[in-house]
Amino acid sequence: MAVIRVGIAEGGVVGHPDTISTLGLGSCVGVTLYDDRKRIGGMVHVMLPSTELARGEAFNKAKFADSAVPDLLGQMIRHGADQRRLKAKLAGGAQMFSYGGEDSLLKIGARNVDACKKALKSLGIPIVAEDTGGSWGRTIELCTETGMLEVRAIGRDKKQI
Template sequence: MNSDIKVGIADYKIGQAPNRIMTVGLGSCIGTIIYDERTKIGGLSHIMLPDSKPFAGKSDINKAKFADTAIPLMYKELKKKVPNGRFKAKVVGGANMFSFKSTASNTGNIGQRNAAAVMEVLKELRIPVVASHTGGNSGRTMIVDLNDFTCMVRIVHQDVIYI
């Protein structure tokens, strides 16, 4: 029996076909699915922020909240399940949800910074990004069918697209 695996904000989960894996509330946040076609196993991460370094030293840090920690953790877990996996990724989200007018380099479009951080981590892990839908100023829901890696993106006040 197939079911929907729901991934919350600042969380990640691993699933396998015939299930679907999904996350809602992707505004400036990024949903990243890493998937192996042969085993039909995938992990979906919902990150909020690009970099955990400003929070270094805090004992209660949620590593699933940050691109630089969540994606490597999820990938490590996927590699345990599929040691010889041929992983690829799809990336959704990273909208500019806030209109801050700032010239400081470390503020501004958090969605764009999240997208860039996720792409950099995937590049470092040598995981090719085969599709993405990022930017804009609308929230999204991401639903991935683990049978065939189809990714449905519901965009607020717009049409549904498939990547």
Template structure:
């Protein structure tokens, strides 16, 4: 798999806002610049998943929208969009930047049910199924999840500081908490 959506140091600068790199829906971003902060803003049913190796100062994040790529029809695919493809793609991308597979810290947040009734029923399934699919995909790759904050009915913002590997998550009305 190619890593065309991977943001490398060369082009992170132009897109960065105070060293904060946004990981949009379906995107995959990796960095080896210690000052970079990767952030997924407003995760609802989506999952933000971080892989970080603090000793090598490499971190990456995917913003997973859906559990399964089987329904994908159009030619191009966002690498972070589906749980089954996002995990191998992110692993590949952080390893390419020099991360050590055995030192990876892996954390995730999201998978909420944002709408509680009626029309929200379909959305509920996606959030829950995303969390399940990400876990499956991790175990298929032989990777272990260290921490997770998923489910419930709140939106969350997840970030990781590349240099320290510190991951924080925050919900509406709350402060950022280390995950």
């Protein structure tokens, strides 16, 4: 069994028995998709809410919620997953610092969560669990045996969602 590591603004898909993980989500959001019959799991580490924020013509699809979620769905389907069976989970979207003011940078975590939810909704994929918000970093690992998502944070109990 291998643990496939996904970096910032990267995504990937794994089949049973491998697991897929990303480390240290702060304001970023980890979105996972799981097909329980094929036992295929996908994950993307989203950094920003919308491709409207992108400057320059070439951009990395895995970085922006509105391009990352459809791209992950496409990868899942190519690996043999059935869109109708897919269930999504979300983690991250924290506010790591508070420095007064209400600028859009500070709220980037909440905006990322909203944008990921919107993208999933428009694709008709139900969100079955989430561990989002707060002010702490999270490491997540998706188990392809069960679809369970483990969420680890410093100084907090491990969560399984």
